[in-house]
Amino acid sequence: SCVFCQQPRDCEFSFFQEFFFKCGAHPTSDKETSVALNLITTNSRDITCITCTDIRSPVLVFPCNHRHVICLDCFYLYCVTRLNDRQFIHDPQFGYSLPCVDKFSPWLKG
Structure with a gap:
């Protein structure tokens, strides 16, 4: 859901995106979608x-x-x-x- 209005992603704020950066040594799981910074x-x-x-x-x-x-x-x-x-x-x-x-x-x- 939207972090601003808690509505489904088709709200007026749906153009916002989250970015996550992690170093290659950071442990990750199969559920995470971040990319290692090689x-x-x-x-x-x-x-x-x-x-x-x-x-x-x-x-x-x-x-x-x-x-x-x-x-x-x-x-x-x-x-x-x-x-x-x-x-x-x-x-x-x-x-x-x-x-x-x-x-x-x-x-x-x-």
Whole structure:
């Protein structure tokens, strides 16, 4: 039922969606529908974050040609900003996603 009005999903608020993100190490069950974030990895090569230039671990590595790295704090802010601005991109292969934070990256231009 709708989280706002407790009516069936065909109410006026039915356009809202929930997103759940979990790291690959998080235990899941068959009843959960979240996807593991396989782009999050340890920063064993000490690569700087493309946004804040800090060296942190773990990081998210974008699947762009340059394999840009972003720390999780910056990625969180990037996600919240893009979500608030309604700038998630629907890709037939990946579903709703975000482009690489580098505006010149060819991956999921947005």
